[in-house]
Amino acid sequence: MDVVSDAIAAVRAGEPSSNRLRVSGTWCVRLSPYEGAGFHVVLRGACRLLPDGGGDPVDLGPGDVVLLPHGAGHVLADRTATAAEARRAVPFERVRDTGAGGPRTGPDVELLCGKYRLDRSRAHPLMAELPQVVHLPHRVGGQPELAAALDLLARELDERRPGGCLALPSLLDLLLVYMIRAWMARARTGAWPAVLTDPVTTAALRALHSDPAAPWTADRLAAEAGVSRATLARRFTTLVGRPPMAYLTWWRLTLAAIRLRDSDAPLATVARETGYGSPYALSHAFSREFGITPGRYRERGGSGVRAS
The missing domain is CATH 2.60.120.280 (Regulatory protein AraC)
Known part of the structure; x- marks a missing residue:
């Protein structure tokens, strides 16, 4: 994707x-x-x-x-x-x-x-x-x-x-x-038209979106983009507004929320598909981000949570 x-x-x-x-x-x-x-x-x-x-x-x-x-x-x-x-x-x-x-x-x-x-x-x-x-x-x-x-x-x-x-x-x-x-x-203003014309940031985003569950590290992502870790961090953060690994965490939790809202897949499956080693790890990160447990989120149909 x-x-x-x-x-x-x-x-x-x-x-x-x-x-x-x-x-x-x-x-x-x-x-x-x-x-x-x-x-x-x-x-x-x-x-x-x-x-x-x-x-x-x-x-x-x-x-x-x-x-x-x-x-x-x-x-x-x-x-x-x-x-x-x-x-x-x-x-x-x-x-x-x-x-x-x-x-x-x-x-x-x-x-x-x-x-x-x-x-x-x-x-x-x-x-x-x-x-x-x-x-x-x-x-x-x-x-x-x-x-x-x-x-x-x-x-x-x-x-x-x-x-x-x-x-x-x-x-x-x-x-x-x-x-x-x-x-x-x-567009003549706005960050994202510029983000998607920057080859380094685009390469990193394409990698993260293609396989968000992969065991990404800052070094591995920088190698994927063909630049040093410091260069990727600087360019990505300046354009996107958050560091690469913080963006990955946000995107993984977004994908988890979509799966919980739109499917009845077990929490272990959702955790595996979004790069978390266990349901507990996903539940902890999800609760910290959303202010609600994955189970309660699913019960409410994805409503009533804070956006970030």
Whole structure:
């Protein structure tokens, strides 16, 4: 596994959902904050997104994609909408199935609006670093795979062919990967786009994520990255924000939490898969990190624990 795949897999929970929104004329709908990530794809027409909290409006055109990775509340409206008008927005749930809109004074607008269910209790720092609103304009070049995924998604929605119940959620999952890739390619700030372009840090992360249960030491990891132990420690800590072995401990416990939440594997199996020599060793480290024993964590379905 690579870091981006692992970062997404660590927080994904359940299947994504989506709805079409068809409106025309003067319209304004509100989407409440959500414990996950939201996205919109403009299939036809143009509209405006107004984030909660007074953020700058984002004008969207045909083919544009917008990701709200932290589930921020926002308003979608016609391109003339103002912040004052947004306060009178109709709840999205009342509009999505009816196609309601005001007088037909402008072109029809069609959007694909969806949500990804996320478990934020152990969010990877890459995911936590994403901005509140990620706007990916259609006119921006260099992301042909995103355009291809959108084309496949539109075809699947339009034609409703056999197997669509499997194809659609898979394409939505693929869309999430491509949106995050596109953000990383365009990002001018943030640590993780820089982390994953640094060859030394990337080599170390790839090794840790490929085999987290291996008996890693600082010397062995430095050899894997092709540098001295001091060089790896300096570059890794500067970019990632914690030393390599501290990151490994955090990631092993994150993987253990996912296994406890999503499977009924015995604690001994979870310990072996995450690099701990015994269930006791895992339980001790897990309790120190989470403030709860692995057994209680599993009983609660992975909820009610502190995040770090």
